Amino acid sequence: MSRFKDLQKNLFGGTTSNARQFGMIFTLVAIVVLFQILTDGLTLRSDNLIALFQQNSYILILAIGMLMVIVAGHIDLSVGSVAAIAGILVAKSMAEWSLPWPVAILFGLAIGAVVGAWQGFWVAYIGVPAFIVTLAGMLLFRGGNQFIGNANTIPVPEGFRVIGSGFLPEVGPSTGYNNLTLLLGLAACVAVVWREFQTRKTRREMDADPAPMWISVLRIAVMVGVIVFAALRFASGRVGTSFPVSGIILVALVLAYSFYTRNTAGGRHIYAVGGNSRAAELSGVKLKRVNFLVMMNMSVLAALAGMIFVARSAASGPQDGNGWELDAIAAVFIGGAAVSGGIGTISGSIVGGLVMAVLNNGLQLLGVGTDRVQIIKGLVLLLAVALDVYNKSQGRFSVIGSITRSFRRDTPATPTSSSAADHEPAKTTVPG
Amino acid sequence: MSEAPILLEMRSITKEFPGVKALSDVNLVVRAGEIHAICGENGAGKSTLMKVLSGVYPHGTYDGDIVYQGAETRFSDIRASEHAGIVIIHQELALIPDMSITENIFLGNEPRRRGAIDWKSANRMALELMARVGLQEDPDTLIKDIGVGKQQLVEIAKAFAKDVKLLILDEPTAALNEADSQHLLDLLRGFRGRGITSIMISHKLNEIEAIADQITILRDGRTVETLDVKADGVDEDRIVRGMVGRELSSRFPDHTPKIGEVFFEVRDWNVRHPISAERQVCKNESFVVRRGEIVGFAGLMGAGRTELAMSVFGRSYGVYESGTVIKDGKEIVLKSVADAIAHGLAYVSEDRKAIGLNLLDDIKASTVAAKLSKVTHHGVLDEVAEYKAAEAYRRELRTKAPTVDESVSKLSGGNQQKVVLAKWMFTDPDLLILDEPTRGIDVGAKYEIYGIIQRLADQGKGVIVISSELPELIGLCDRIYTVFEGSITGEITRQDADPETLMKQMTSTKKMQTR
Numbered sequence: 022m023s024r025f026k027d028l029q030k031n032l033f034g035g036t037t038s039n040a041r042q043f044g045m046i047f048t049l050v051a052i053v054v055l056f057q058i059l060t061d062g063l064t065l066r067s068d069n070l071i072a073l074f075q076q077n078s079y080i081l082i083l084a085i086g087m088l089m090v091i092v093a094g095h096i097d098l099s100v101g102s103v104a105a106i107a108g109i110l111v112a113k114s115m116a117e118w119s120l121p122w123p124v125a126i127l128f129g130l131a132i133g134a135v136v137g138a139w140q141g142f143w144v145a146y147i148g149v150p151a152f153i154v155t156l157a158g159m160l161l162f163r164g165g166n167q168f169i170g171n172a173n174t175i176p177v178p179e180g181f182r183v184i185g186s187g188f189l190p191e192v193g194p195s196t197g198y199n200n201l202t203l204l205l206g207l208a209a210c211v212a213v214v215w216r217e218f219q220t221r222k223t224r225r226e227m228d229a230d231p232a233p234m235w236i237s238v239l240r241i242a243v244m245v246g247v248i249v250f251a252a253l254r255f256a257s258g259r260v261g262t263s264f265p266v267s268g269i270i271l272v273a274l275v276l277a278y279s280f281y282t283r284n285t286a287g288g289r290h291i292y293a294v295g296g297n298s299r300a301a302e303l304s305g306v307k308l309k310r311v312n313f314l315v316m317m318n319m320s321v322l323a324a325l326a327g328m329i330f331v332a333r334s335a336a337s338g339p340q341d342g343n344g345w346e347l348d349a350i351a352a353v354f355i356g357g358a359a360v361s362g363g364i365g366t367i368s369g370s371i372v373g374g375l376v377m378a379v380l381n382n383g384l385q386l387l388g389v390g391t392d393r394v395q396i397i398k399g400l401v402l403l404l405a406v407a408l409d410v411y412n413k414s415q416g417r418f419s420v421i422g423s424i425t426r427s428f429r430r431d432t433p434a435t436p437t438s439s440s441a442a443d444h445e446p447a448k449t450t451v452p453g
Numbered sequence: 454m455s456e457a458p459i460l461l462e463m464r465s466i467t468k469e470f471p472g473v474k475a476l477s478d479v480n481l482v483v484r485a486g487e488i489h490a491i492c493g494e495n496g497a498g499k500s501t502l503m504k505v506l507s508g509v510y511p512h513g514t515y516d517g518d519i520v521y522q523g524a525e526t527r528f529s530d531i532r533a534s535e536h537a538g539i540v541i542i543h544q545e546l547a548l549i550p551d552m553s554i555t556e557n558i559f560l561g562n563e564p565r566r567r568g569a570i571d572w573k574s575a576n577r578m579a580l581e582l583m584a585r586v587g588l589q590e591d592p593d594t595l596i597k598d599i600g601v602g603k604q605q606l607v608e609i610a611k612a613f614a615k616d617v618k619l620l621i622l623d624e625p626t627a628a629l630n631e632a633d634s635q636h637l638l639d640l641l642r643g644f645r646g647r648g649i650t651s652i653m654i655s656h657k658l659n660e661i662e663a664i665a666d667q668i669t670i671l672r673d674g675r676t677v678e679t680l681d682v683k684a685d686g687v688d689e690d691r692i693v694r695g696m697v698g699r700e701l702s703s704r705f706p707d708h709t710p711k712i713g714e715v716f717f718e719v720r721d722w723n724v725r726h727p728i729s730a731e732r733q734v735c736k737n738e739s740f741v742v743r744r745g746e747i748v749g750f751a752g753l754m755g756a757g758r759t760e761l762a763m764s765v766f767g768r769s770y771g772v773y774e775s776g777t778v779i780k781d782g783k784e785i786v787l788k789s790v791a792d793a794i795a796h797g798l799a800y801v802s803e804d805r806k807a808i809g810l811n812l813l814d815d816i817k818a819s820t821v822a823a824k825l826s827k828v829t830h831h832g833v834l835d836e837v838a839e840y841k842a843a844e845a846y847r848r849e850l851r852t853k854a855p856t857v858d859e860s861v862s863k864l865s866g867g868n869q870q871k872v873v874l875a876k877w878m879f880t881d882p883d884l885l886i887l888d889e890p891t892r893g894i895d896v897g898a899k900y901e902i903y904g905i906i907q908r909l910a911d912q913g914k915g916v917i918v919i920s921s922e923l924p925e926l927i928g929l930c931d932r933i934y935t936v937f938e939g940s941i942t943g944e945i946t947r948q949d950a951d952p953e954t955l956m957k958q959m960t961s962t963k964k965m966q967t968r
Contacts (some may be wrong), residue, residue: 296811
């Protein structure tokens with residue numbers, strides 16, 4: 022354990038958010054192991070893992086949008102209320118106007134887009150701080166939900182519930198496992214191997230030495246190991262359960278948005294706006310459009326999260342989404358985003374969200390009351406960000422220190438820390 | 454002068470940061486009532502030395518002794534050094550824009566009566582202090598409403614409020630125009646007459662030559678020499694030699710301009726202030742740029758040079774009123790920065806940290822930031838292309854950085870400026886507008902930047918240089934426009950350009966004769 026502490030200290034010592042994210046992955050693993058021991062193996066049991074994903078997929082979806090909002094230098098407090106108003110309207114559209122559920126989902130996304138356009142308009146084109154616009158939105162759309170639903174709950178039909186509580190179906194020969202889940206795991210393994218070799222190729226093309234082969238092999242082995250373990254767990258649950266549909270939606274969104282933020286001009290613009298909006302503007306970035314789209318995107322994702330929640334709980338109610346904004350914001354900041362904008366990654370936010378989720382879940386399994394769970398979560402958030410702030414102040418006041426750190430990165434570091442630097446795929450593209 | 458008693462002696466100061474020796478055995482002797490200049494290239498250790506002196510790096514974090522007023526002193530923090538009468542005024546002014554002059558002067562040092570702030574005597578004392586620094590303003594004026602020259606004076610008044618004995622000025626004139634700089638230098642001379650000692654860090658060697666009694670030169674964290682300006686007959690070249698450790702034969706690279714025909718023209722340009730619409734910032738300004746030509750814009754701070762440049766560059770300043778831009782014989786309309794970039798304009802801003810660069814970016818991302826389309830396919834970034842482009846510019850401009858993965862925040866001013874230049878060269882511009890391209894950059898890097906500018910011109914591009922340093926404009930430009938209060942008041946060719954003529958045109962209300 023002391024070696025782990027050393028490693029963690031080493032990683033936290035760096036000023037880049039990547040080092041911090043890697044530290045967060047370790048923290049996540051540590052928390053999982055800790056609860057696995059404390060709960061006598063309950064944490065990693067199939068049913069618990071499945072529940073963990075289902076219960077948190079909507080928060081993690083919010084964290085994706087929130088990351089982009091925070092990187093652009095804003096905040097969105099309205100996501101819970103936006104989710105609630107989208108949920109009630111979608112429920113009502115199916116119950117009273119008898120929209121078929123696939124159409125209702127599109128309708129829900131459209132509501133998110135309209136709400137997002139409203140908020141984006143005020144933020145981007147009028148210049149009202151997002152904090153105020155979304156604080157207003159929080160009240161506005163919460164009230165809207167209760168006005169439309171008469172503060173009642175409205176049930177949703179069976180078909181719709183798939184996005185919240187559905188699983189991958191059983192197909193193919195009987196193997197004792199869910200075949201589609203196994204296939205998904207296999208695809209993920211292939212992707213990991215392919216990605217690793219892509220990264221090596223890219224590094225060679227950039228005249229940089231790729232990490233030693235054994236590190237690549239080790240990294241692939243660890244990743245494949247985790248994926249195989251997870252796939253077997255998800256595939257071997259109670260009959261009728263497997264990898265949840267909401268989890269698939271989440272994974273698809275994470276992949277798509279990670280790619281967007283890291284590898285496209287549009288994503289680069291978000292970081293540019295958050296890093297220095299005036300400099301971005303003078304480099305030809307359309308500041309207003311970026312701000313508008315970021316706010317609008319957040320509301321679309323909030324609407325989606327709201328629908329998944331409604332589908333999971335089988336009905337839309339007046340208190341849906343209460344406090345979600347705080348969970349999403351916490352996930353983003355624990356995941357290494359900077360309060361001042363310009364820094365942060367999707368993968369980091371997801372890890373941050375998972376840390377909170379596992380913590381929540383583990384404490385509940387141990388029978389800790391919600392009062393103490395909240396106290397612990399609050400402290401975790403504070404400590405995680407305090408560490409970041411502390412590291413940054415160290416970096417800022419010791420310019421020389423940060424210069425030597427960068428030299429150190431060039432010289433062959435210890436195997437563990439060099440794999441830390443390479444592990445995070447965001448390394449080369451994300452500023453910070 | 455050397456008979457005056459020694460006020461401060463720093464003996465063999467050594468300051469180490471992890472892995473780097475920032476100061477190594479540095480000695481500094483300052484006598485009472487003198488103006489002592491500290492010169493050195495960026496990174497020579499000037500600021501570190503002043504931070505040791507003022508207690509930013511407290512006693513115990515460095516080796517060596519500080520003897521002040523005859524006694525060895527060990528400052529634990531800035532308050533301790535201020536208490537002893539050592540006040541440092543940083544390059545970035547520490548004033549609060551939304552507070553009044555009085556409030557700023559007494560910030561953290563408020564005169565109190567029975568616990569409450571005594572505003573009456575504060576205002577009275579503020580007026581006295583302002584008179585001492587020659588600042589004529591209503592003490593209730595907000596800091597944001599006065600110019601940067603006057604803000605500098607407020608900082609000095611603030612130092613006087615603390616009963617200063619040793620005033621340290623870090624690049625005091627970097628952001629000032631010639632007139633304000635002159636006023637500040639006169640003020641320092643006046644302080645000398647009244648027995649106040651000043652230490653001044655500056656890159657402007659002509660000012661140092663004009664005002665300093667003693668000059669201590671640092672290089673690579675060591676004391677090179679201390680010169681007595683009068684006794685040793687010191688001139689700028691002598692200082693440069695000490696700073697760079699070799700003879701810089703010329704401050705500007707040799708250059709034979711290859712000037713082509715007029716390709717860029719702005720006619721009757723009128724722009725209003727973004728907030729107070731009655732203020733006209735650009736008044737009927739017209740100018741032309743030829744291919745291969747370096748055109749200077751001279752003017753006092755606030756003359757509207759930056760505003761003119763930025764309003765042409767995609768209306769990124771002010772409210773456009775009227776005027777046309779003609780490029781290659783055709784009128785073009787530049788409504789946004791994106792338009793301007795697409796039409797081959799580039800604007801390198803005067804404040805690279807505030808609006809020129811995203812300091813969170815690495816060199817790679819900064820280099821391609823203004824024309825991402827060159828390294829994207831259908832919106833998807835090609836990391837290898839990005840790397841190769843950035844690396845090519847790093848080599849071409851000789852940017853000092855281990856790799857292009859280095860964060861721009863870690864680079865020195867000169868190297869940051871090279872990254873900004875690379876960023877705009879990457880957009881393949883036809884016209885580059887460079888706003889104060891060498892501000893805060895040391896002598897060696899300046900020379901390199903001049904060389905880059907000349908090479909750009911030789912490639913057939915037009916280059917506009919806005920500068921507050923007249924020698925720079927005269928040494929670099931083929932033609933110079935003078936700007937005064939939003940109007941172009943003169944046009945001077947290289948042969949006729951001298952500081953007196955320029956200064957006269959820069960301060961005259963007479964409109965340029967249209968030819």
